[in-house]
Amino acid sequence: MRKNLFQPKSLILQWHVTERCNWRCKHCYQERYTTPEMNLEKMEEILNQYVTLIKKWYLPRQNARLQITGGEPFIRKDFLRFLKKVHEYSHFFNWTIMSNGSYLTKNLVNTLKSLGINSFQVSMEGLKETNDEIRGPGSFQKILEAINLLNQAKIAVRVSFTLTKKNHQEIKELAEVIAPLNVKSLGVRRIVPFGLSGSQFRNLVLEPLELRAVYQQIEEVNKQMREKEYSLRVTGGCENAIFNDEISAPDLMGHGRCAIVDGRIITIMPDGDALICRRCPIKIGNLYKNTLEEIYYSPVYETLREREDIPVECYLCSNFSNCLGGAKCVTYAMTGKTAPDVQCWKLFNSLKESVNYIKSPSLFKKLGLSIKNLKRNKA
Numbered sequence: 098m099r100k101n102l103f104q105p106k107s108l109i110l111q112w113h114v115t116e117r118c119n120w121r122c123k124h125c126y127q128e129r130y131t132t133p134e135m136n137l138e139k140m141e142e143i144l145n146q147y148v149t150l151i152k153k154w155y156l157p158r159q160n161a162r163l164q165i166t167g168g169e170p171f172i173r174k175d176f177l178r179f180l181k182k183v184h185e186y187s188h189f190f191n192w193t194i195m196s197n198g199s200y201l202t203k204n205l206v207n208t209l210k211s212l213g214i215n216s217f218q219v220s221m222e223g224l225k226e227t228n229d230e231i232r233g234p235g236s237f238q239k240i241l242e243a244i245n246l247l248n249q250a251k252i253a254v255r256v257s258f259t260l261t262k263k264n265h266q267e268i269k270e271l272a273e274v275i276a277p278l279n280v281k282s283l284g285v286r287r288i289v290p291f292g293l294s295g296s297q298f299r300n301l302v303l304e305p306l307e308l309r310a311v312y313q314q315i316e317e318v319n320k321q322m323r324e325k326e327y328s329l330r331v332t333g334g335c336e337n338a339i340f341n342d343e344i345s346a347p348d349l350m351g352h353g354r355c356a357i358v359d360g361r362i363i364t365i366m367p368d369g370d371a372l373i374c375r376r377c378p379i380k381i382g383n384l385y386k387n388t389l390e391e392i393y394y395s396p397v398y399e400t401l402r403e404r405e406d407i408p409v410e411c412y413l414c415s416n417f418s419n420c421l422g423g424a425k426c427v428t429y430a431m432t433g434k435t436a437p438d439v440q441c442w443k444l445f446n447s448l449k450e451s452v453n454y455i456k457s458p459s460l461f462k463k464l465g466l467s468i469k470n471l472k473r474n475k476a
Contacts, residue, residue, distance in 0.1 A: 103360060103394075103399075103402060104154045105154065105156075105359065105360045105361045106156075106160060106359075106361070107156065107160035107161065107162070107361045108150065108151070108154070108156060108160070108161055108162075108361055108362070108363070109162045109163075109164060109356060109361055109362040109363075110147050110161075110162070110163050110164070110190075110362075110363055110365065110389075111164040111166065111362065111363070111364045111365070111374075111375060112143075112163065112164065112165050112166070112364075112365045113166055113167055113168065113364070113365065113366050113367055113375065114134065114135075114140070114165060114166070114167060114168075114170050114173060114176065114179065114367060115132075115134055115167045115168040115169070115170060115172055115173050115367050116131070116132045116167065116168040116366075116367055117131075117167065117168045117169065117172045117173075118167060118168040118169040118172065118197075119169055119172060119197075119199060119200075120169065120197050120199065120232060120233055120236070121233070122220075122222075122231055122232045122233070123230075123231045123232075124222075124231060124259055124261070124288060124298055124301075126289060126291050126375070126376070132366065132367045132368050133367065133368045134173070134367040134368070135367065135368075135369060137175055137178060137179055137182070139369075139384075139385075140179055140182070141182050143365065143384055143389065144182060144183065144186050145186075146388055146389040146390070147161075147163070147186075147189075147190070147389060148186055148189045148190075149389075149390075150389060150390055150393070151189050151190060152189070153390075158188065158189060158190060158191065159191065161189060161190035161191065162190060162191050162192070162193070163183065163190050163191070163192040163193070164192075164193050164195055165180075165183070165192065165193070165194050165195070166194070166195035166196065167195075167196070168367075169196060169197055169199070169200070170194060170195075170196055171196060171200035171201075171205075172200075177208065180209070180212050180214075181212065183212070184212040184213055187213050191215040191216075192213075192214060192215055193214065193215055193216040193217065193218060193255075194209070194214060194217050194218070195218040195257070196217070196218070196219065197219065197220065197232070197236070197239075197240070198217075198219040198239065198240050198242075198243030198244075199236075199239055199243070201242075201243045201246050201247070202246070203246060203249070206246045206247055206249070206250045206252065207250055209250070209252060210250045210251070210252055214252060215253065216252065216253040216254070216255055216281070217247050217252050217253070217254055217255070218254075218255040218256070218257055218284075219240050219243055219244065219254070219255075219256055219257070220232070220240075220256065220257045220258070220259070221237070221240055221256050221257075221258060221271060221275070222258065222259055222264055223258075223263075223264035223267035223271055224237075224267050224270055224271060224274070225237040225238075227263065227264050227267060228240075241278070244256075244275070244278050244280065245278070248278065248279050253281050254278070254279070254280045254281060255280065255281055255282045255283075255284060256271075256275055256280050256282070256283050256284065257284045257286060258271065258283055258284060258285050258286065259286055259287075259288050260285050260286060260287050260288060260303065260311065261288045261298070261301035261302070261303070262300070262301045262302070262303055262307070263301055265303060265307070265311050265314075268283070268285060268311070268314060268315065268318060268331065269314065269317075269318050269321075271283065272318050272322065272329060272331055275329065276322060276325070276327040276328075276329040277327070279328065280329055281328060281329065281330070282329065282330050282331070282332050283329060283330075283331045283332070284332045284334055285311070285315060285331060285332065285333055285334060286334045286336070286376075287302070287303070287308070287334070287336055287424060287426075287427050287440070288301055288302060288427075289376045289377075289426045289427055289430045290302060290430050290431065291378070291430040299431070302427065302431070302439075302440070302448060303440065304440075304447055304448055305440050305441060305442035305445050305446065305447065305448070305451070306442050306446075308440045308442070309340065309343075309442045312333060312337060312340040312343075313343075315331045315332075315333060318331050319331055335354065335355050335356045335424075336355060336423065336424030336426065336427065336438075338354035338355070338416075338419045338420040338421070338423065339416065339420050339423045339424075339438055339440075339441050339442075339443070341416065341419040341420065342415065342416040342419060354419060354420060354421050355421065355422070355423065355424060355425055355426075356374065357373050357374055357377065357398075357401050357402075357425050358401060358402065358404060358407075358421045358422065358425075359402075360393075360398070360402040362374055363381075363389065363392060363393060365384065368383075369383045369384040369385045369386075370382075370383050370384075371383060371384060371387070371389075371392045373397070373398055373401060374425075374426060376426035377425050377426040377429050377430075377435070379397060379429070379435075380397075381395040381397050381398045382395050401425070401435065404421060404422065406422070406434070406435045406436050407421065407422040407436045407437070408422075408436060408437055410437060410444060411423075411436060411437050414443060414444075416443070420438070422435070422436035422437055422438065423436065423437055423438020423440070423441055424438050424439075424440070427439055427440060428455065431448070431451075431452055431455075432452055432455045432456050433456075434455055434456070437451075437455065439451045439452060439455060
């Protein structure tokens with residue numbers, strides 16, 4: 098029987114309207130660029146389903162968020178027509194566009210403003226040399242131009258940063274570049290090595306203690322931003338909760354624990370496939386076969402929300418209530434499993450150790466301890 102009594106306190110619908118893109122960023126986790134795309138009629142049907150869930154769960158507008166992205170979403174010729182539909186429903190949710198910014202013009206930005214967009218996200222991978230090596234020659238300057246256009250229209254700008262061994266030393270300097278441009282946040286997201294180039298980027302995943310040092314650095318940068326009275330906040334994304342018990346102000350780090358375990362995200366792909374998260378591409382349905390509500394209560398998603406994949410080692414940790422097993426996306430890409438966090442410095446000294454350990458039966462399982470028994474004893 099479907100356990101559909103669980104209701105989230107918030108819900109992100111991340112919608113990849115296309116996989117076509119005019120850029121070829123080296124670390125992109127796309128696996129192809131030719132996926133079939135939904136027509137506008139089907140897309141409006143899904144918008145209706147999203148609004149139905151928002152109403153059913155009594156979610157306030159600030160707790161419902163539509164993230165529209167690609168590929169590069171503006172490559173679709175009918176994209177503005179879709180955004181007009183989004184605008185019609187937007188009194189139920191906040192909405193943002195995640196784009197490389199290359200299509201933006203003054204007229205287009207003014208149109209977005211008139212449609213009530215809440216924020217616009219672009220990506221930067223470090224300072225000019227590092228960024229252009231990953232995202233293409235001239236991309237750093239194009240992104241700065243996009244930020245200026247958005248500022249002129251008074252649209253909130255957020256920057257996403259993919260964290261690797263190659264750029265982790267540039268967070269502070271990049272923050273200093275974009276803070277005067279009125280950027281609201283610099284979201285530091287760990288690299289997830291899958292997609293066409295995934296295997297090539299495993300060597301760029303930070304070791305556990307290197308990641309810890311980055312989070313310590315982020316806290317220092319945030320203190321400096323406050324002292325200089327900038328509005329910029331450097332956040333750690335939804336995978337930073339393994340650090341929450343070690344910093345003085347975890348609220349400054351952003352979202353906290355993984356959105357999957359809180360049941361607050363669904364990702365839609367251009368062909369209707371639904372994933373638990375784009376960075377953790379486990380399929381949970383297809384919108385040509387299932388409704389959004391059926392997908393939300395799918396057995397796979399239910400298992401992850403019930404935390405049945407989390408090993409006993411995590412339950413015994415003092416930070417478990419904050420972390421709940423850490424970043425499922427990175428662990429899934431590295432091991433094919435979803436917990437514990439492959440970069441957790443409380444459990445592991447190195448990635449080699451964690452990958453080998455997660456792929457093998459754990460010591461606790463060998464001793465005959467089960468997660469369900471532990472949960473029962475704690476209850």
